[in-house]
Amino acid sequence: MKAVVVRASGELDVVDAPEPAPGPDQVLVDIDAIGVGYVDVMARRGEYPYFPGAGSVPGLEVVGRVTSAGPDVPGASDGQRVLALPSFGGYAEKAVADADRVLPAPPGIDAADVVGLGVNALVAESVLDRAGAAPGERVLIRGAGGGIGVLATQIAAARGGEVTVVTSSAARGERLRALGAARVVDRTGSALPDETYDVIVDTVAGPDMGKHLELLRPNGRYVLCGAAGGAPGPESFEPLLSRFHTSPTLIAFSLNSVTPEDLRTSWARVLTMLEEGRLSPVLDRSFPLTEAEAALRLVESGKPFGKVVLNPR
Ligand SMILES: NC(=O)c1ccc[n+]([C@@H]2O[C@H](COP(=O)([O-])OP(=O)(O)OC[C@H]3O[C@@H](n4cnc5c(N)ncnc54)[C@H](OP(=O)(O)O)[C@@H]3O)[C@@H](O)[C@H]2O)c1
Structure with missing residues (x-):
């Protein structure tokens, strides 16, 4: 072969x-x-x-x-x-x-579309589930135009979240709005998001992770599930301690450690959203x-x- x-x-x-x-x-x-x-x-x-x-x-x-x-x-x-x-x-x-x-x-769907969901949909669904993203909560997605990000944007919106995306151009922002984003932050400018969030999904990490950790609302959940911008240094985690009084939660997530049962449950939820037209590759x-x-x-x-x-x- x-x-x-x-x-x-x-x-x-x-x-x-x-x-x-x-x-x-x-x-x-x-x-x-x-x-x-x-x-x-x-x-x-x-x-x-x-x-x-x-x-x-x-x-x-x-x-x-x-x-x-x-x-x-x-x-x-x-x-x-x-x-x-x-x-x-x-x-x-x-x-x-x-x-x-x-x-x-699922039957009747191109193989390319199924793989377009694949690992990325499993990660996006699992992290929003672990973060307990609830209807009406503010959700921020970093790396929103990437493989995981485009699905996390849709799933966060499907869960009833008010979704803000961080991305790298106005054109990508417009495409993300069509997938359910309510607000777009262009990371090529110097401005960080000017709101605070209940849930932050981070596929980027890198040197700016700490600044994003500071954007958690009280009792907020930060899910680190990728490092497209490089590994975060130890200083990135400092806001967890300095903002102790706000009870922040950091969740690190890897699909490697998901049990077979959780994998099946997550995939079943992905396919349900697909059938209902709330998620597309x-x-x-x-x-x-x-x-x-x-x-x-x-x-x-x-x-x-x-x-x-x-x-x-
Ligand atoms: N946790 C898991 O089990 C799991 C599974 C699969 C993959 N991953 C990891 O998740 C990460 C993302 O995977 P992916 O497939 O979504 O990658 P991807 O398709 O390459 O998307 C990453 C996105 O991050 C943004 N980005 C890239 N470099 C950046 C930088 N220097 N600063 C800020 N933003 C940057 C870009 O989005 P914008 O232009 O829209 O900002 C890019 O499209 C990778 O590190 C991958 O290894 C984790």
Whole structure:
């Protein structure tokens, strides 16, 4: 099969690779669409500790059909259409994933659209649920035009929140208004948001995280779920202590530690919102698998609005 590997130099190579064999509790998926995420950028740079390194295949989310399963996977039916979250190995025509990281793909929706929800919708739904975002609360989304951000904006609005987005241009702001944002803050100006918030979803972190932590209202919840702007320094967390009297909550969230049950519950909520028309995938661009390099560079640029997808066919 065709697969894309990361070389020691960080370059990507398209190679002929043996088809992976599922372990006892895994399934093999014949892939129709592959999600490209910022984690893949970090993996290729050697900045993601769980990526096995040179010679390995990146890619943490694929949509396709189950073609075989290990003996310990009950009820895996041949041809079942799924969203699978492999522990890397997704930039290929086939990949294996643990059966408890495989979710049903809804019928009648393109594979690219399902992967456009994928990991990003699971993160966005889970963080707003963990933060307990309630109707009428003010919610701020950082990195709103990104893969997670466009979905978090919609889900926060669907939960009845009054949503403010931080983004990098007026044009992105207009697109985010169409997805449910009530207010737009352009981060290319010097101004920070001038309100305070009950919930802040941060996919960016970086040097400005502390300034955003200061925007929490009393009893507010700050969810840190990404670092597209770089790792936050220890000083970023100082407002938690200096604003102790306001009872702030910091929630750090990674999909890696979500239980299989919580993963299924979150995905079921995502699909319900999709069916009800309160959530839709936002795709930026699709590339053939052989152009994975260009796809990864686009994600690295921070310019996509929504999701970048690879097509293995
Ligand atoms: N917690 C988890 O389980 C989990 C799962 C998947 C990914 N992640 C992480 O979440 C983060 C976002 O992922 P993503 O797929 O949404 O990435 P993405 O599509 O690249 O979006 C990130 C967005 O952040 C904004 N941004 C980028 N650089 C910035 C900077 N220097 N300062 C301020 N804003 C900046 C941009 O949005 P605007 O132009 O609109 O501001 C960009 O579109 C990544 O760090 C990724 O590794 C976490």
